[in-house]
Amino acid sequence: MKPASLKITLLLAFFTLAIFFPIGGPKSFIASLIAIVVCFIGGMCYPYIAQMDYAMGQYIIQKPIWNDKLSLIKPLTISHLIAYLLLFSGSGIIIGELIQTQSSNFIGFCLIAAGFGVIFGNAWAVSKKDHQ
Numbered sequence: 066m067k068p069a070s071l072k073i074t075l076l077l078a079f080f081t082l083a084i085f086f087p088i089g090g091p092k093s094f095i096a097s098l099i100a101i102v103v104c105f106i107g108g109m110c111y112p113y114i115a116q117m118d119y120a121m122g123q124y125i126i127q128k129p130i131w132n133d134k135l136s137l138i139k140p141l142t143i144s145h146l147i148a149y150l151l152l153f154s155g156s157g158i159i160i161g162e163l164i165q166t167q168s169s170n171f172i173g174f175c176l177i178a179a180g181f182g183v184i185f186g187n188a189w190a191v192s193k194k195d196h197q
Contacts, residue, residue, distance in 0.1 A: 067135045068131070068132060068133065068135070069094075069131055069132045070171060072131065072146055072149075075146075075150070076149055076150065076153045077153075079150055079153050079157065080153040080154070080156065080157040081157065082157070083153070083154045083155075083156070083157025083158045083160075083161060083173075084157040084160050084161040085157075085161060086161070086170045087157070087158040087161035087162040087165065087170055087172075087173070088170075088172055089158070089162075089170050089172030089173070092171045095171070096171070097171040097174065097175075100120075100171060100174075100175050101171070101174050101178040102175070102178070104175040104178040104179040104180040104182065104183040105179065105181060106182065107179060107182065108148070108151070108179035108180065108181065108182020108183040108184075108185075108186060109182040109183070109185055109186040109189070110182075110186065111144055111179075111182070111183050111186055112141060112144045112183065112186040112187050112189075112190045113142065113186065113190065114175055114189070119159060124138060124139065124140050125138055125139050126190055126191065127139065127141070127143065127191065128141070128191045129141045129142045129144075129145035129187060130142075131145075139178045141187050141190060141191070144183050144187055145148065145183075145184075145187060146187070146188065147183060148181075148183035148184045149180065150180075150183070151176045151177070151179050151180030151183065152165075152176070152177055152180035153173070154173075154176050155172075155174065155176030155177035155179075155180060156171040156173070156177065157173075158170050158172060158173035158176065159173035159174065
């Protein structure tokens, strides 16, 4: 099985499970906003943490391509997949909560914010590498 089809299957599984089993529920606006900002900032830090942890300094920083195999030497490929897993899980939770209770779900929004944070962190890591 090719890496791209395996990744797509994993994304669809996360999305489907999140629709049928949404977690969390509505919270106050301020609590949701704080959680979303923290998740976004945490997501932006993840690619740098992955670079230090996975390859222990022996890593290759390049723009992740969807068809790349997951590799510890290229930590951005792993964080790229994690970003999309977070986005799909968050979207599924929001859709599932809307279908079941017609209310918003702050955990879904937090997962989406973390996913976008990881994407922005990846882009920032690649742009910093290009300028060096």
